[in-house]
Amino acid sequence: MQLPSGETLPRIQIQDLIPAILERASSGHPRPTENIRHYELPAQARTLLPAVNAEGLRVHRGRIYAEVQYTTTTTVMVDWDEGAGTYRAKLPQEMHPSGPALHFDPQSNTWRIGEPADSGALIGSAIHRPAVIPQNTPPQALASLAQSDTTAVYIDTRHYVWDSTTTHHHGYVVMHRKMRLDDTVGPQSIHAFRDDNGLFVSVEPPTHPIDQPAELLPAWTDRDIWNLYGLQGADITRFRAEAHSTGRKPQWARVRTERMENTYLFDELRRWLGPDMDRDMFNRVLDHQKRSPAQWVNHLESVTLHRSTPAPQTPLPNLSTPGTPLSRQLTPDSLATTDSTPAYGDQRYYTWDPDKSNAHGYIEMQRKPGLDDSHGPLTQMAFPEGTGLTIVRPIQYSVEQRAFRPYWRDIDIWNLYRIEGADILRFRQDVALHLKQPAWVRQRDYPSQREQLIDYLRLWTNPDSPLKPRDQVIARFQPYNLSTEQLARLCNEISPTGQFNNLINDELPTWVKTHQARTLVVTRFEQFDPYLPEIKAEIIRLRNQ
Structure with missing residues (x-):
């Protein structure tokens, strides 16, 4: 494009945003030595750094810090300057070091302000050099x-x-x-x-053998920790020790920006929560929760380490079988009149409060004072059943596992399916994945099929809210005069959200309301013919009571 004669383009002056820093970095002239205090780390920040290595440096999360001897010993962030052939102080927000050049004093294992000495070869190891990219990099x-x-x-x-x-x-x-x-x-x-x-x-080389799992956190390889957090060498050792001791992720270990993706975060969460779980299944469960990577990173701060329960060192004889009913009656008279020899773990060796149960319905049984392991474990967990107790295997839920149907108590699941321990956790995971009753479980045999159907409705119509007491569930359906067969039909029409198909809130299918209206106004007695067998059986049951 040609400009008219006599006209010129306006002038634009371009300046760097931080010209002073860039000028110093390019010219190689550091700031005056008296300004080293501008680079000094706060005292509380120094306590978070690992110990000083043989080169007077602290390496933490890929950044390098030097112990500088000035009027006192202080710590500054440094970076290698190829032009100066040594380290120079830098600020955290700087790309290139702008501070004074430093040289290493091997006598005090600290750095001094001034020109680099002959010890530059000592600190010129590959770990501190700038990246060298192969020429054939795609x-x-x-x-x-x-x-x-x-x-x-x-x-x-x-x-x-x-x-x-x-x-x-x-x-x-x-x-x-x-x-x-x-x-x-x-x-x-x-x-x-x-x-x-x-x-x-x-x-950095590791501090443990590279051809076998680490003693602490064996579910992690060093590459797992490096890949997600950018840690290496002594920082990996520190990560393992702290995570093993506290059961939580160290707060100073931060997920790298380029690893803020669910693919990486799910693998890390699996190492914390269920290293033995199937990877695909675990990922599907987490993906179903629709959280962003930032939310998963935040959640990672609160997870606790899954620790397998150690087996007893010596087998204990005649262990009472889970699922065995125990009497609640612990009166002296009942103990005096029994002729049978108490079995291992027998209830007479224990005390408990039948009115105290935890959030999942477990009652803790404590072995009586003065008794040893030959009489049974120190504590046992049981569910109340009628007038007795049933010993069961409890679950210690992690934070992530508690997200699987959190409103269902273990006792509610056990009451309908008679499963316990790891089977309850598997049940919760399957339901979270498929939103329906797993094919591998079977409902227990109830004295009454009607009672079984009421328990099923109580559980599956409340997947995302606390379960209602059984009498409230009965009161909800009782006005409709439904037979056992109709209750079974109703159970088959529950949607994955706990409502009935194509309905919202507590609405019931149209056929339920129609049936109620027909039974309230009796015009034809033959309409009750399909229900007569059930009615007669109920009459006999009530008469026998």
């Missing part, structure tokens, strides 16, 4: 690397060899420098992980 991998942590150290594979057939448990690849190459291309050997693009990232 474009799509480079695009991914641009969004990843800038502290990742990628290894130039032209200078190293490794055994590609060896697979270590923790995912490490041990690489060795090729013959006739010196330290200018990198250290003699390197521990590395492959990232999702297949590139090798240099990491």
